[in-house]
Amino acid sequence: MxxxxxxxxxxxxxxxxxxxxxxxxxxxxxxxxxxxxxxxxxxxxxxxxxxxxxxxxxxxxxxxxxxxxxxxxxxxxxxxxxxxxxxxxxxxxxxxxxxxxxxxxxxxxxxxxxxxxxxxxxxxxxxxxxxxxxxxxxxxxxxxxxxxxxxxxxxxxxxxxxxxxxxRLHQPEFRGRILLAYQQRCTVCALRHGKLLDAAHIIGDDKPHGLPIVENGLSLCKIHHAAYDGDLLGVSPDYEVRINKALMEESDGPMLRHGLQEMDGRSLSLPSRPADRPSRDRLAERFDQFLAAG
Known part of the structure; x- marks a missing residue:
């Protein structure tokens, strides 16, 4: 050829x-x-x-x-x-x-x-x-x-x-492992459209312990990933979703209401394999950051 x-x-x-x-x-x-x-x-x-x-x-x-x-x-x-x-x-x-x-x-x-x-x-x-x-x-x-x-x-x-x-290597592998563990769905809202799903770090990869491993990751749709990175959405070490207090008091249409406010208090959809579930210690560290942000 x-x-x-x-x-x-x-x-x-x-x-x-x-x-x-x-x-x-x-x-x-x-x-x-x-x-x-x-x-x-x-x-x-x-x-x-x-x-x-x-x-x-x-x-x-x-x-x-x-x-x-x-x-x-x-x-x-x-x-x-x-x-x-x-x-x-x-x-x-x-x-x-x-x-x-x-x-x-x-x-x-x-x-x-x-x-x-x-x-x-x-x-x-x-x-x-x-x-x-x-x-x-x-x-x-x-x-x-x-x-x-x-x-x-x-x-x-x-x-x-x-x-x-x-x-080219670490990020695609991290996303692949996370989407596989969570069966291609958002852990917060259970959205299953893969093209709208990201692998989010619990502890950011700018920190020494922010490793690209499954226990340091969450499968999140793009809106919940952005909210998580911006400390508008938090996840407790008990796997419960929390929404920023100020955001809960806002009124701004159906996306805010259904996409974020109604997620407050919701339990995560976790991987079936215990080894793939997010580390409680890592979640606790990141949750403290969310609480400090208000």
């Missing part, structure tokens, strides 16, 4: 994945095995291996990264991402990863959230073949492709790359 035609096909695949992720936060193996693309379907993941090299494509299409797997995939200085060679050879399945590098064709990084459930990160670019360490270096954004030496970043490059990795 001509590389330009292949690039267009990959962009069509990315567009379809983006639609699924916007609604659900994650994509399942079943969806990846027969993804509707154009007038047909495309397999986006290998049946049993972590790297998918379709015969009709010049380069690798996707790689799976599983934190619980046998390979030591890792961040490189918190800026780029390392993907280990497939075991046993420097060639084999790795050949098409090198072609992705040589042809500048973007690939998909599938981050395992649960067995058979992934957060796809795309487009991802192979920017270096680190032969001595038997790994490829992946850039999670096109702008990172143009660093002069991906393995030895300057301080300015590293700062920029860290921000990019946060946006």
């Amino acid at each position: 001509d590389s330009e035609v292949e690039l267009q096909l990959r962009r069509m695949i990315f567009d379809r994945l983006a639609e699924i992720v916007a609604e659900h936060g994650v994509v399942t193996r079943t969806q990846l095995e027969a993804l509707p693309v154009g007038s047909g379907t495309r397999r986006i993941i290998d049946r049993s291996r972590g790297i998918w090299n379709p015969q009709d494509l010049n380069a690798t299409l996707s790689v799976v990264s599983n934190p619980q797997g046998p390979y030591e995939d890792a961040h490189v200085s918190d800026s780029l991402f390392a993907y280990d060679y497939r075991a046993g050879s420097t060639d084999g399945d790795n050949k098409k990863m090198r072609r992705a590098h040589n042809l500048a064709l973007p690939i998909i990084l599938l981050r395992t959230i649960r067995p058979g459930v992934f957060v796809p990160v795309f487009p991802v670019y192979v920017v270096a073949d680190d032969i001595s360490n038997r790994r490829f270096i992946l850039a999670l954004d096109e702008s990172l492709r143009f660093f002069s030496d991906p393995l030895h970043l300057t301080s300015i490059e590293r700062e920029y790359a860290q921000r990019t990795v946060k946006q």
Whole structure:
């Protein structure tokens, strides 16, 4: 296949994945095995291996990264991402990863959230073949492709790359885990439209303990996320919703009345798995901030 035609096909695949992720936060193996693309379907993941090299494509299409797997995939200085060679050879399945590098064709990084459930990160670019360490270096954004030496970043490059990795890897994974835990619904009002749902930090990610983990997150629709961030809506450590007193006294139409005021005193819709429920200690800390704000 001509590389330009292949690039267009990959962009069509990315567009379809983006639609699924916007609604659900994650994509399942079943969806990846027969993804509707154009007038047909495309397999986006290998049946049993972590790297998918379709015969009709010049380069690798996707790689799976599983934190619980046998390979030591890792961040490189918190800026780029390392993907280990497939075991046993420097060639084999790795050949098409090198072609992705040589042809500048973007690939998909599938981050395992649960067995058979992934957060796809795309487009991802192979920017270096680190032969001595038997790994490829992946850039999670096109702008990172143009660093002069991906393995030895300057301080300015590293700062920029860290921000990019946060946006392209950590935030989508956090949202995927949260939406999966809360079954794609707002914990306050139970709205189920995924495109209107965010993953909200209880303790903000600007603080050292504001980690992107499920116990530090809430699935909130956009209006309740904005209200939570603005301390107009609080959540007690007993999982009860509270609305700012001044807001409760306002009169401003049905959105205020039904969307916020009627939520006061409501209990959260919690994840079914106890391990996925928000930390009471974190909620208490954040609730103190809400009370202090009035």
